Amino acid sequence: MDKPISSEQILPKEYNNLAACQHTIEQDMLEKDNVVGIAIGNKVVGDQTTNEKCLSILVSHKMDRDMLDSRSLIDTSKKLDGLTLDVVEVGDLFAGEGAFAPPAQTYTTEEATFDAPIHQEVGYEVSTQAFSPSLNVRLRPALGGYSVGHYKITAGTIATACYERSDYLSSRPGSFYLLSNNHVLANSNAASIGDPILQPGPYDGGIYPRDVIARLKRYIPIKFHSGAKRPLNYVDAAIAEGNLRDLSREIYWIGYVDRTYSAPSVGLAVEKTGRTTGFRTGRITNINATVDVNYGGGRIARFARQIVTTNISAGGDSGSLVLNRQEGALGLLFAGSSTRTIVNNIALVQNLLKIRLTEI
Secondary structure, X not given: OOOOOOHHHHOOHHHHHHHHHHHHHHHHHHOOOOEEEEEEEXXXXXXXXXXXXEEEEEEOOOOOHHHOOHHHOOOOOOOEOXXXXXXXXXXXXXXXXXOOOOOOOEEEOOOOEEXXXXXXXXXXXXXXXOOOEOOOOOOXXXXXXXXXXXXXXXXXXXXXXXXXXXXXXXXXXXXXXXXXXXXXHOOOOOOOOOOXXXXXXXXXXXXXXXXXXXXXXXXXXXXXXXXXXXXXXXXXXXXXXXXXXXXXXXXXXXXXXXXXXXXXXXXXXXXXXXOOOEEEEEEEEEEEEEEEEEOOOOOEEEEEEEEEEEOOOOOOOOOOEEEEOOOEEEEEEEEEOOOEEEEEEHHHHHHHHOEEOOOO
16 A cells, blocks of 8 residues: 655655644635635745745735725734734746747757747746757657647646656566656546657647657546535646657756655755746745646636745646756646746655656
8 A cells, every 4th residue: 555645754844833824724715815825935025035934825916905805804914823924926826827838939050959048037036047959849769848748738848757666666677657747648637548648749740640659647637626625636747658768767958867855945946847948947935835726617726735936937838847956856847827836746746646756
């Protein structure tokens, strides 16, 4: 039997008190108008992030008090068990960052085609993007960061290749998979096991059967809001089985995953390579987040134990693996807004999909 992931495995000990307080008020906060999430973070004063730990109430946009009914007001002047509440505007959260984005603008030299760098200044985010080959082209073996998708979607991003956990632990010849999101590989629950996965994704010119790189092996179903029911999700994740010669554990510009890092702290520097925005870096703004994510068509799904970073993504980057600066994988990118990116914790991804990213 698989052991469930405990909160101690994905939350640093110094945040335990905050997590307990979060649990007591979470349901009430999420019922308020305009609130899209609640998480652990550091208090923001003006445009500056302080070192004071707090509970961050994530709202789509801040509104004047006279525009809200009394039930939806959040009193940040009071402390909960000595802890501060902070209201943070993050925008509406969409799986895949809402509107689908084309790849970064490219230019050509005699040797190769490169992405023009996209610079961004969001809070204390590190503004870095590598000049990189266009990541929306066919590549074999396919590296993490390149375009991929179920044959009925647009395109997302390959996280990396991974192993079947049971095969690896028993030393049997293992299956080899590519990892990405449910909404990238399984069409948001609408796919069938065995469906073809194209690289590049259909939006980028991938054609069946020429560009089939793998076939859907399994996915974690996304549970959407239904009436008053708000079931909790933990990951938007799926794997597709391919041939060893067609897949690579290497991630473009980053290299190979060296380890997993499942209990990150607020402020940690992170990086990712994605199909649309290439290599970007940022920082974690919140941990232990519970957020409501829009999947379009009136479908909303609630996710718990999420990681929130500064904006390091755009539409088409879904599925990117997010790492720390030492090549330690910490999560799977799946949603965001114009100011934030939402990431599944890698320990939950590995546990629920029964996979391993590393050999050790």
